[in-house]
Amino acid sequence: MRIRTIALLLILFGTLAVFSPADAQNAPEASERGKEVYEDSCAHCHGVEGRGDGSAAENLLPRPRDFTRGLYKIRSTEAGQLPTDQDLFDIITEGMPGSSMPEWETALSTDDRWQLVAYIKTFYPGFKENETPPKQITLAGKISYAEQSVEIGKELYVELGCVECHGNVGRGDGTSAPTLEDSWGFQTWPANLTQGWTFRGGYDTEDIFKRFIGGIAGSPMPAFEGDSFLNFGLTAEESKRLIELENRDEMTEAEEEESGKFYEKMDAAVDIALTIQEGGEVSAADIQTYNDAMKIVYEKSWHLANYVKSLMPEKRPEPAIGNNVLRSQYVQGALPAIDDAVWETFEARYFPLVGQVVIEPRQFNPTIDGVHVKSFYNDTEVAFLFIWDDRTHTTDETDENTGKTLEDALAVQFPVKVPQGPTAPKPYFLWGGRLPVYLWHWKASMPEQVTELTAKGINNAEVQEVQGELEVQSDYTDGQYKLWVKRALKTEDKKDLQLEPSVFVPIAFSAWDGSNGDVDTKRTMTSWYTFVLEPVPSSRRFVYPPLIAILSVGLLFGLRAFVQRRNSEEV
Numbered sequence: 366m367r368i369r370t371i372a373l374l375l376i377l378f379g380t381l382a383v384f385s386p387a388d389a390q391n392a393p394e395a396s397e398r399g400k401e402v403y404e405d406s407c408a409h410c411h412g413v414e415g416r417g418d419g420s421a422a423e424n425l426l427p428r429p430r431d432f433t434r435g436l437y438k439i440r441s442t443e444a445g446q447l448p449t450d451q452d453l454f455d456i457i458t459e460g461m462p463g464s465s466m467p468e469w470e471t472a473l474s475t476d477d478r479w480q481l482v483a484y485i486k487t488f489y490p491g492f493k494e495n496e497t498p499p500k501q502i503t504l505a506g507k508i509s510y511a512e513q514s515v516e517i518g519k520e521l522y523v524e525l526g527c528v529e530c531h532g533n534v535g536r537g538d539g540t541s542a543p544t545l546e547d548s549w550g551f552q553t554w555p556a557n558l559t560q561g562w563t564f565r566g567g568y569d570t571e572d573i574f575k576r577f578i579g580g581i582a583g584s585p586m587p588a589f590e591g592d593s594f595l596n597f598g599l600t601a602e603e604s605k606r607l608i609e610l611e612n613r614d615e616m617t618e619a620e621e622e623e624s625g626k627f628y629e630k631m632d633a634a635v636d637i638a639l640t641i642q643e644g645g646e647v648s649a650a651d652i653q654t655y656n657d658a659m660k661i662v663y664e665k666s667w668h669l670a671n672y673v674k675s676l677m678p679e680k681r682p683e684p685a686i687g688n689n690v691l692r693s694q695y696v697q698g699a700l701p702a703i704d705d706a707v708w709e710t711f712e713a714r715y716f717p718l719v720g721q722v723v724i725e726p727r728q729f730n731p732t733i734d735g736v737h738v739k740s741f742y743n744d745t746e747v748a749f750l751f752i753w754d755d756r757t758h759t760t761d762e763t764d765e766n767t768g769k770t771l772e773d774a775l776a777v778q779f780p781v782k783v784p785q786g787p788t789a790p791k792p793y794f795l796w797g798g799r800l801p802v803y804l805w806h807w808k809a810s811m812p813e814q815v816t817e818l819t820a821k822g823i824n825n826a827e828v829q830e831v832q833g834e835l836e837v838q839s840d841y842t843d844g845q846y847k848l849w850v851k852r853a854l855k856t857e858d859k860k861d862l863q864l865e866p867s868v869f870v871p872i873a874f875s876a877w878d879g880s881n882g883d884v885d886t887k888r889t890m891t892s893w894y895t896f897v898l899e900p901v902p903s904s905r906r907f908v909y910p911p912l913i914a915i916l917s918v919g920l921l922f923g924l925r926a927f928v929q930r931r932n933s934e935e936v
């Protein structure tokens with residue numbers, strides 16, 4: 366049944382009549398101008414002959430596309446089809462987030478971008494040989510976002526095996542994630558579905574839907590066909606019930622019969638589809654059955670797209686700059702521990718991380734998107750909660766090339782001395798220089814420990830002789846790290862940063878994803894951001910001095926003074 370389905374579906378998509386013909390074949394004839402722009406702007410990545418082997422290509426993952434094979438990931442067309450001209454124009458214009466493919470809207474005129482479309486098509490003869498325009502995916506039956514649709518999508522997500530690559534909650538941490546290769550033989554990671562802004566082809570519901578129906582050519586992610594086109598002809602409800610039945614150790618006679626009916630229905634739909642494919646004769650009723658089955662495939666894809674949408678915030682969080690700086694909230698009494706629900710009530714600040722590309726060895730293909738941070742402090746201590754996604758929990762892998770031990774890690778960087786005023790110089794962001802930095806270094810192999818370092822350069826860090834009493838807790842679940850660190854506001858050690866309310870303190874981060882080869886300078890990092898202990902809430906400042914007055918001058922006298930002061934301030 367399965368093999369037949371695969372065979373069927375591979376051809377099926379070539380022949381569907383329901384799709385509107387492309388009207389997007391509007392590139393001009395290839396010209397000298399296209400070649401010129403290509404050689405100036407694209408060849409150092411994609412190669413002069415379009416083989417994806419430009420001088421910069423070697424360090425990049427995913428590799429720049431080899432245009433000679435005609436494989437395009439981001440298309441509005443059916444599985445196995447070439448992209449439309451408009452698809453190519455759009456991808457050149459917008460670039461491919463999460464890869465090194467830049468956007469060209471700012472650097473190149475519209476005209477030049479069209480010239481490029483025409484030119485890159487010349488690298489693959491299939492574009493010329495294809496007489497019929499590629500079949501476009503129809504978006505007509507869109508199912509709007511609703512809780513019920515999300516629920517159905519969620520079940521399909523497990524049923525269709527998405528979970529094996531993309532993980533329980535979509536962070537790209539499925540069990541197969543570390544083993545995937547693309548069609549060019551390079552390692553590739555499943556998308557983190559909670560970070561839509563890293564998708565290559567956009568994260569509108571329609572974009573996501575098109576990736577299912579059309580597939581992502583060259584990637585191990587299956588198009589919604591073949592093996593993953595599970596239970597063709599069955600509605601979402603029916604396929605759910607069938608899986609339920611199949612998972613039983615034993616079926617009653619009635620259940621046997623029920624499951625038999627589902628198989629009959631599937632087989633019928635597949636048979637008809639095959640007959641249509643072979644050009645055989647089919648009745649009007651058969652066509653109806655077939656159209657119904659295809660409709661269900663589309664519906665399922667919309668439910669899945671809605672589910673994927675439900676996993677991510679509406680847009681990428683704003684980075685922690687401007688008024689958005691990291692503010693530590695004052696609390697009275699004990700600071701919340703890592704699993705305290707109080708953290709949930711408090712919005713995190715987001716610090717986007719980028720590959721370190723200044724000093725060898727560099728990281729051109731970062732896998733960690735950013736770190737989210739929250740903080741609370743009280744009269745004596747400060748606590749931070751750092752949260753970041755990492756697809757794998759790596760504590761001791763060995764780098765094949767360098768023999769170095771790879772592991773996941775995070776470092777938090779502060780200056781040793783807070784610059785006095787906004788224009789005063791900060792230490793160099795790459796772990797200091799003439800002005801030293803103070804660091805907390807956490808490693809996944811020692812999850813309950815943070816080491817204090819002082820650094821005067823990225824290759825010039827020293828473990829501090831005196832290690833402060835930092836409390837540390839951490840957790841790794843479903844592709845996400847949580848790290849909790851608590852330290853005294855003031856310490857005796859001159860090499861430590863000293864903290865007090867209302868003083869703006871530079872803060873920066875480095876993160877290492879061991880399974881991505883991150884080690885030493887090869888890492889992701891931020892430049893300086895700002896962190897501040899929020900002033901102690903005014904109500905408290907207001908109440909305490911009168912209280913002290915009361916105690917020192919005597920109850921009655923003090924109370925009167927308090928009332929007088931209150932009154933005079935209210936005037």
Ligand code: HEC
Nearest residue numbers: 406407410427428429430437438439456457464465466481
């Ligand atoms: C810094 C390197 C770099 C430069 C410069 C660059 N690209 Fe790319 N390009 C890439 C990478 C990497 C990919 C593959 C990304 C992926 O597979 O996810 C890519 C993919 C593409 C694709 C395939 C889109 C798809 O749907 O699969 C097209 C088309 C493309 N580039 C066109 C261009 C054009 C035209 C230029 C010049 C204006 C250009 N690129 C310049 C790195 C680059």
Ligand code: HEC
Nearest residue numbers: 525526527530553554555556564565566567576584585586
């Ligand atoms: C065999 C592993 C695998 C399976 C199964 C799989 N995916 Fe993927 N998925 C990937 C990989 C790898 C990528 C990254 C593709 C690329 O950019 O080259 C990806 C990318 C994506 C993207 C981002 C597309 C973009 O524009 O960048 C979405 C959304 C997605 N998958 C959803 C799903 C859903 C939903 C399912 C189940 C129907 C699924 N995937 C099944 C491996 C898989």
